[in-house]
Amino acid sequence: MLDWKSFPKPILALAPMAGYTDSAYRQLIKSLARSVVVFSEFVSADALHYKSVKTKEMLKFSEKEQPFIPQIFGKRPAHFGEAAQVVESLGAAGVDLNMGCPARKVVNSDHGSALLKNSKLASEIIEATVKAVKIPVSVKMRLGISDAKGLLDFAKMCEASGASLITIHGRTAKQMYLGEADYTPIYEVKKHLKIPVIGNGDIDSVEKFHAKLGNLDGLMIGRATMSNPWLMKEIEKSLTGKRFRKPETLKGKLPTILKHAKLMIEVKGERRGMMEMRKFLAGYVRGEADVKQLRQKLVVVETYKEAEKLLKDFLGKLAKK
């Protein structure tokens, strides 16, 4: 059974990202850096309560992803409990509760970061989930709605309600993704809690990982991995005093890119898998010279063979230059 207190520190975590951190992407990250703890895209507790087949499908994972932590969102304590039981029955190592999503659609229906201003309901949700399952329950949150004044009390409430780990994204809900993530209030929270605290926001290099870790139990990384999954390996290696240089050229990146596409197809079938792969392909070639035409073709690609040929032809032309 996963125990966050004794789990090796610092924890290196892949952030939950809707539309990105699906099973294929999580497997790719784990194949590069085994020690990463992977979180799923958020899934609706209500949908699991209503036995949505599509939502249950989103929770499929490979044992290679362990410790795998699905994230659920909602606002009804009983539904959280039931959803967590589904997650547990599927064999996940833990369950994470979303109290940080700032998207208008989510907040307007009192889900996600709206819970930051409803400490009583948030506490009921945590308690109901903890009571329903044996696996550890964690919470992911932001600094607050518009400032960090209530953060410490909220974090203490999470601990008192039974959460065994919290992750804090160093922005307020109002900020969305503007400005820089502020880690100062997160370091302060860590001083007052017994459970592990993970920081999150804007980590995009090995240097920044080490500079921001401070007194925290770990850091969670999201966006920077999208076009640079090798970052996780760079950080993992640096934690054991070793060095890994990410591939600098598209030629060097190609085996990992194609592996990602193969995993996508394995998980979602070729049609859907390649459709969902398009955004990643566009990200992988970003920054290459004379790439405009290639990108335009990659974002409408339909098959693996087509993507492989486009990338290899591009590299062939580069080699001739």
Ligand SMILES: Cc1cc2nc3c(=O)[nH]c(=O)nc-3n(C[C@H](O)[C@H](O)[C@H](O)COP(=O)(O)O)c2cc1C
């Ligand atoms: C496309 C996208 C989808 C996201 N989906 C989720 C989600 O489902 N649940 C969640 O808690 N946070 C979600 N986030 C927030 C990230 O987990 C993370 O907190 C945020 O991106 C800051 O970390 P970063 O600077 O390392 O990306 C999402 C972020 C992005 C960019």
